[in-house]
Amino acid sequence: MTQSHRLGEWGENTACVFLELCGYRCLDRRYRRPGGEIDLVMRQGETLVFVEVKTRSGHSLAPAEAWLGPAQLRRLRRLAVQWLAEHPGQAPGDLRFDVVAVEYAGRQAGASIRHLAGIG
Numbered sequence: 001m002t003q004s005h006r007l008g009e010w011g012e013n014t015a016c017v018f019l020e021l022c023g024y025r026c027l028d029r030r031y032r033r034p035g036g037e038i039d040l041v042m043r044q045g046e047t048l049v050f051v052e053v054k055t056r057s058g059h060s061l062a063p064a065e066a067w068l069g070p071a072q073l074r075r076l077r078r079l080a081v082q083w084l085a086e087h088p089g090q091a092p093g094d095l096r097f098d099v100v101a102v103e104y105a106g107r108q109a110g111a112s113i114r115h116l117a118g119i120g
Contacts, residue, residue: 011055015100036075046093050080055102
């Protein structure tokens with residue numbers, strides 16, 4: 001596994017723990033199908049939340065909104081439809097797409113996390 005993959009996995013784990021501490025429940029991680037992947041599928045009350053996690057090291061983070069462009073959002077929506085078809089018992093009261101940006105600043109500095117709910 002490359003350092004980049006390890007950083008991405010660490011970011012997804014960090015985002016999942018962060019969301020769980022905020023009251024979300026994790027239903028699925030790294031849901032992969034032809035055409036893409038959903039990083040996290042979470043539930044917040046009656047709302048089903050599909051989460052894209054963006055992890056970077058250093059101070060190179062652009063605004064998280066910029067990371068989920070129209071094509072990526074379309075892909076995420078297609079994958080969400082597939083996930084729902086495979087998990088009929090998880091029908092949402094509401095559905096949402098979020099971005100969690102995780103920036104690793106080193107062992108001493110730790111990480112910063114930004115959560116943007118309802119992107120797209």
